Amino acid sequence: MKLLLALPSLALLAACTSAPATTAAETPAETRRAIIQLLxxxxxxxNRGDVANFMKGYWESDSLVFIGKSxxxxGWQPTLDNYRRSYPNPAAMGQLRFANLRVTPDGPDAAHVVGQWHLTRPGLGDLQGQYLLVLRRLNGQWVIVADHSS
Structure with missing residues (x-):
């Protein structure tokens, strides 16, 4: 009887400890390079005024979370809608620059980035702030799953 009770527990333990079906693990340096390339x-x-392609760096999921001043x-679509509403044209978008990036791998398929952003917008006034991005490697691609920008 005890053996019958233990078998489901062993099966659950084996399922939880099995390696995930992902691509080969990257080194921390490879992870940093891949994330810098994404950014x-x-x-x-x-900077081309192409919000749709900018959003390709985000996880296209209802579970994406963006935390901002509002x-x-x-969700991916509401985040895209907010970007389009806040930056309706290339002049409003300005020219984006990231600075003081610190990319930290948190495991083989997770990382976070801390940095600063700056929008140069002649005639409209520049905008700037800081951010924390949480990234995951899903289906072999790094994507932003959470963005806290202020």
């Missing part, structure tokens, strides 16, 4: 790609899209936004 570079996002910056280029933003509060919490859950």
């Amino acid at each position: 570079t790609t996002q910056t280029a899209a933003w 509060g919490l936004t859950y």
Whole structure:
């Protein structure tokens, strides 16, 4: 009887400790390079006035969370809608620059980034702040799953 009770527990333990079905683990340096490349790609899209391609760096999920001065936004589409509402044209978007980036791998498929952002917007006034991004590697690609920008 005790053996029958232990078998489900052993099966659960084995399932929880099995390696996830992901690509081979990156080194911390490879993780940092991949995330910097993601941010570079996002910056280029933003500076072209291309919010849709900027959003490719975010997890396309209802579970994405964006925390900003207006509060919490859950979901990829509402986050895109907020960006489009706040930055309706290339002049409002300005030119984005990230600075003082600190990319920290938190495991083989998780990392976080702390940094500063600056928008140069001639005639409209510059904007700037800080951010904390939480990233996960999903299906072999690094994506932002949470963004707290202030």
